[in-house]
Amino acid sequence: MLQNLLETSLRQTMNRMVRPLLHPAVPVSLQRTFTAQAYRSSVPPRGCKFDTVTIGGIKGTRTRHGAATEGVVLYLHGGGYIIGSSSTHRGITGHLAKASGHTIIAPDYRLAPEHPFPAALDDAESAYEGLLKEGHAPASIGIAGDSAGGGLAIALAMRLRDKGRPLPASLTVFSPWVDLTHQHLYSPEREPVLQPRWIEKAAGLYAGKEPRTNPLMSPIHGDLSGLPPLLIQVGSEEILLNDAQRLSEQFNQQGSDATLEIYNSLWHVFHVHAGQLSRATDALAEAAAHINRHRAK
Template identity: 75%
Template sequence: MLQNVLEASLRQTMCRIIRPWLHPALPVSLQRSLIAQAYRSSVPPRASRFTSVSIGGIPATRTEHGQPGTGIVLYLHGGGYIIGSSSTHRGLTGHLAKASERAVITPDYRLAPEHPFPAALEDAEAAYEALLTEGHDPASIAIAGDSAGGGLTIALAMRLRDKGRPLPGSLAVLSPWVDLTHEHLYSPEREPVLQPRWIDKAARLYCGQELRTHPFISPIFGDLNGLPPLLIQAGSEEILLNDARRLADRAAQQGVDTNLEIYNSLWHVFQVHAGQLDRATDAIKVIASHISQSQAR
């Protein structure tokens, strides 16, 4: 009963505060500041440790909880490629570090419009290559990300494969944004977080002079063959639900070990409420299990 009340309260918070802030008329600089304040409600587990580091020349945050075991998670934060940071996602990465018993590295990749495509992809690649240089076994590295970071996760894996580089042990994407053409957006009865006009503005700022169908911008148009085991999570109350479904279908058709989870009556990147909302906490545990099982293969 209490969880139902909490879920309803969080949904109203998303609708009344977060969604209005993600309006195309608001300057990106203001949105960055507002969203940074909003993410303070996403609380990491007690005793989480956050260290500012540099990975491949990219500023990043290393998140640890307890005594990290073998393996590491490269986490790519969301925010439409224009907002968000390793700091805004401390709640989520803290719970992921606890559940996975791994250190989580979250790079502050360059954002648009100051740095349009391919800056974010280049920074994500530099961070991954730095992990290899540090001596991490590729099979022990998991790449995960939410929203734009989910699309970036898939694009990075494709780029690494195309270059013949060692691939990570697993991929996990939360409410992935993998089709920036927005020709197949889902129409839920309610969408507590995202506005189509805002994600369209973000896509325009990120793409710059590149076509939105570029496979490293919209991975749904790319070749997914040979990618590592893939976990996809999405809520039923989000306009990006079809991105998740189409990604799962395409990946499975191309031989990728794929698992799609749709959480009924939850919203875009609901996992930020881990530690408060039981279903969000459980979703993080599923991600941790996926990472562990993939490494053991």
């Protein structure tokens, strides 16, 4: 009963406070400031340790909880490629670190419009290669991300595969943004977070002069074969639901292994409420299990 009331309260909060900020008329600079404040409600678990690090020349945040294993997760934050940072996502990385026992590395990849495509992808690749240079075995590395970071995680795996580089053990994405053409957006009865006009503006800022069908920007338009096992988690109350389903179907049809989990009555990247909302905490526990299941022991 209390969890149902909490879900209702959080949904209303997202709808009244976050969704209005994610509007094309709000300057990106203000969106960055306001959303950074909003993310302060996403609280990591007690016992987390956060350190500023540089991996592969890219600054970011290292998150640990307790005695970490040798496993590491490269976590790519969301924000439409225009907002967000490793600091805003400490709630998610903290709970993922606790649930998985892994060290989480969240790089602060460059953002648009100052740095359009492929800056974010280049930085994500540099961070991954940095982990390899530090001695982390590919089989001990997972790549995860939410929203734009989820799409970036898939794109990074595709680029690594195409270059013949060692692939990570697993991929884990939350509410992934994988089709910047927006041709198949879902129309839920309610959408507490995202506005189509906002993601359209964000897509234009990130794409610049590049066609949005570029698979390294919109992975759903590319070859998804030969990629690591993928877990997709998405809420039923978000406009990206169709794209998550399409990603899962194409992943499996092209010979890779994808698992899709749809959380009824939850919204875009509901994982930010882990530690408060039991279903968000449980979802991250499932994500951690996926990562651990595929990591070489």
